[in-house]
Amino acid sequence: MMDMTVGELAQAVQGAVAHADGAQGVVTSVCTDSRQARQGSLFVAIRGERVDGHDFVAQAAKAGATAALVNHEVDVDVPQIVVDDTVAALGRVAKANVALRRSFAVAADEGDDSASRDESSKPAIAGPFDPAAPHPFTVVGITGSVGKTTTKDLLAAMLRTQGRTVAPVGSFNNEIGLPLTATQVGEDTRYLVAEMGASAMGEIRYLTSIVPPDVSVVLKVGVAHLGGFGSVENIRRAKAEIVQALTTDGVAVLNADDPRVATMADMTQARTVRWFGVDEANNTCDVRARDIEVDDTDHPSFTLVAPGHEHRVTLALRGRHNVMNALAAACAALTVGVPFDAIVQVLETQGAASPHRMAVSTVEPPVVPAAFTLIDDSFNANPDSMKAGLDGLAAWHAGDRRDRPFRVAVLGSMLELGDDDEAKHRDIGAYCAHLGVDALVAVGSDADANLDRLASCLAQGAQQADGHSRMDVAFVHSADQAAEEVARLAKAHQGSVVLLKGSHASGLSALAAKWSPVTAHRA
Structure with missing residues (x-):
């Protein structure tokens, strides 16, 4: 996390500080589990259906937490930032942390002579991101009805070959999990992979307001959470919120084989759209798979085709469906400058990083x-x-x-x-x-x-x-x-x-x- 004082955090979340004598304490990490609290932690007390985090503020303080984020003052001698809604305030903490990292990168870029940069460092697929710039920072957002976590794990492994990468554990993709992940971003973070899930309209829009993406990846529009959305069309509109969050300098990475996802090219301000797919009849793809085969233990093999590159790959992951996830990760990785050879190596060695997935x-x-x-x-x-x-x-x-x-x-x-x-x-x-x-x-x-x-x-x-x-x-x-x-x-x-x-x-x-x-x- 970017270092912030308790007072600065209180201002960011629009909260009041109790035990204000500790307002100058420095927060270096955030947790919602008191067992993870340590020196420098901000403990966020969340009231759940069965457990109320406010009951564990004392335990967090004993473990060394610098402060607690609460919705009512607790009788514990530790600085407390009091807000109406601790979940919403956690989002504001994450938003402030990402904004601080971006401002750090911008400040470091001032006065840089871009003409002196090595041309060989440019992405294999041209995009607005310059990995040769000092202190660069890129956010990649991922959504879709299926495959988010697997794609996130693959992409994070690819990005780690280039620099420090922050990505969620498992499927931390909601209004609590994504902000917690974003608070792990520090001065040396090169990439943040933000998995974004939703069960209703507006949820992805909220998540992108916390962590605005530079690259948005959309995998598939399916029927997951159909009961909450009411129709597949509403699911499409909800998933499109991730590309609508892009600026003109952003990049949308879209599944060319899904007609509902393909419509999102017209729903974004981003000037650049990259495509991935397996349908060989669709020759517009920037990254595609050709000649897919599956062996007797369900490992897919295919020829990975990208601009200027072609290589036969056997996935370490199982399942033919993971070919699409691999293509999505490869397309996003190429967009932000990961070398093709590094992408191939990850695809051939990276197994299931999150539990209970094939x-x-x-x-x-x-x-x-x-x-x-x-x-x-x-x-x-x-x-x-x-x-x-x-x-x-x-x-x-x-x-x-x-x-x-x-x-x-x-x-x-x-x-x-x-x-x-x-x-x-x-x-x-x-x-x-x-x-x-x-x-x-x-x-x-x-x-x-x-x-x-x-x-x-x-x-x-x-x-x-x-x-x-x-x-x-x-x-x-x-x-x-x-x-x-x-x-x-x-x-x-x-x-x-x-x-x-x-x-x-x-x-x-x-x-x-x-x-x-x-x-x-x-x-």
């Missing part, structure tokens, strides 16, 4: 000694990502006709899909039958009628589909029952491969954590 391991249930291969993609789910995970399961050693593994899909409910959520779940069940999946375990909940209702539709869709007679379909009501069903199937079919996929609320990520890996595979 993570493969061999596990053995504690009850029944029957080892199986687990594909853990349980972080979250929507129809697009569910089909992508199932495609990966179907591709697993699909070429081994004699020794093809028994394939089990353990699927939980998908949430926030709107009025036709039951039909969408039945479609996924039918998709399992279409792919020839051997067994489906639809996981509901004995405590949540909505989760149970949707999981039952998964099972119904599989049972009613053509080819369902070859499938073993089970409808269970808890993760524990799912574990028992998987143990039964794994015992009956040695060498099975199991996909774990569902919304966070389905509890399947906890099931993944419960199973102890015997062997972790290459990511």
Whole structure:
């Protein structure tokens, strides 16, 4: 974080300082978890549904926190900045920090002789960013219905080859996670990767007001959070807020294969638009993939094509769907000056950096000694990502006709899909039958009628589909029952491969954590 005094922060968030004798204390970091507080920390007390951060101000002070951001004064001897809304104030702290970093870069640039810069340092795709300038700082924003976190992880790895890069952990992409990430920006930060999610109109606009992007990446407009938006058109408009935040000097990096994303080229002030895609009929792409193949362990290979470059790449990531994420990251990285060779190296070595995303391991249930291969993609789910995970399961050693593994899909409910959520779940069940999946375990909940209702539709869709007679379909009501069903199937079919996929609320990520890996595979 850029160093700021308690008094300066109070001014930035329009708050009042209690225990003002500490107003000259210097804040060097921000946290919302008192266990992470240390000397120089600003502890932000957030009132949640189950826990109130104000109850932990004393613990943060004891750990050495310089100050606390609160919505009412707490009886603790530590400087406190009192505001009406600590979440909104956290956003203002992040905004002030990013603005201070930008002003530092601008001040350092004054008097620089651009004519003396090395021409070889220019980006492979021409853009408004000069990596040879002293103290440069670039913000790349990423949004989309699917693939945000994977693209963020890939891009951050590419950018780190050029300088200090700040990027969120996991999917810190909301009104709390993004500001927390932005407060990690310091004087030596070269790049900030800002993942931006939304479940309603205006949320991305708010996030871009905190962290204005220089480059905006849009991956796909799908049906995730359809219930909150009301229509796919509203989702398109909401995702477009990230390109509408660009200035004329910014760059929009857009998916040429998604017609809804393509319309965003006309919705931005940015004079420069870069395109990525896999559709070979679309020859307007700046970065594209040609001749895509997938091996028996679901690693995609393709020829990466960019201006002046062409190279055969095998992704360390699994899943054909990750080709698009790789292209998006490569296009953004080229735009800000990352060399092509560094991009290729990252694509070929960077596995899943965030948990529960196509993570493969061999596990053995504690009850029944029957080892199986687990594909853990349980972080979250929507129809697009569910089909992508199932495609990966179907591709697993699909070429081994004699020794093809028994394939089990353990699927939980998908949430926030709107009025036709039951039909969408039945479609996924039918998709399992279409792919020839051997067994489906639809996981509901004995405590949540909505989760149970949707999981039952998964099972119904599989049972009613053509080819369902070859499938073993089970409808269970808890993760524990799912574990028992998987143990039964794994015992009956040695060498099975199991996909774990569902919304966070389905509890399947906890099931993944419960199973102890015997062997972790290459990511």
